[in-house]
Amino acid sequence: MPELPEVETVRRGLTPVMEGATVQRLELRRPDLRFPFPDQFAEIVEGQKIVSVGRRAKYLLLDLANGQAIIMHLGMSGSYRIEKDVFGSTIPGVFHHEKPRLAAHDHVTFHLVQKSGETARVIYNDPRRFGFMLMHPRAELDEHPTFKNMGAEPVGNVLSPDVLAKAMAGKGTPLKSALLDQRVIAGLGNIYVCEALWRSRLSPKRKAGSLVKQSGKPTDRLMTLEKHIREVIADAIRAGGSSLRDHTQTDGSLGYFQHSFAAYDREGEPCRHEGCGKPIKRIVQSGRSTFYCASCQR
DNA sequence: CCGACTACCTGCCCGC
């Protein structure tokens, strides 16, 4: 589910509730998600103030006042839900008659006390449990195995045609696979790779190295691809992320980018490039679906 | 080192 735009949307939804709040209690309903929770996880987190809610690639980062960062990944099916005690919540116990509405697969609850004194709960739900939570000192995050070899962010000033050229030079791997590789570029997933390639009219089967000149400089096609990657990510963030099936934003509403997919999940439907209209094909590359137009993507 | 493949887990959708 969640690629960079979805994670960024979640980050923006969580920030007003979590930033500056103190974790009164961290409730873990099972010992693990995809991996075991960190040792002493609840003990270390409880009582800590959340200094900021950040993001790197598809990871959410909670900076704690004690210098630790909680690293959270949503896997394929993870989502967060906010429950806020709006009325008279400065009086503890007022809502004791209301049973917490726990749903299936609610694995983690952050019980928060905000600066205003209001209480809120942030609940992590993940049916498939491919998500995970790790902890690492904030100052050494870049050294963590997860981030050590991670590629450039497609937002901001980090990604550039030169950076992509360097990462793809000499690669015989299909362009599709290269773009999914988080060491090449961080945060792209199956949907936005398909969309960026369609916008760039580039075949997912082309060798990644074919977009780099002998000199190591990016070709014009790679410049175009870099531009479209940035644009498709920016468009999706602006739309509040896409949402397939089970993905919801923290306020429970659906993302709308899904309505504007040009290639992803459109097998058999007409290509939307001006004057094309040929059916979108679905192929499998390294075990995952690729959607593209064989007529205009070369 | 690289690239291909598999495992992890539940839910949904489709065809029979």
Added chain:
DNA sequence: TGCGGGCAGGTAGTCG
């Protein structure tokens, strides 16, 4: 209506 198979946004480990 029920059941089995295939598929799903991601990552990490193994194997050649």
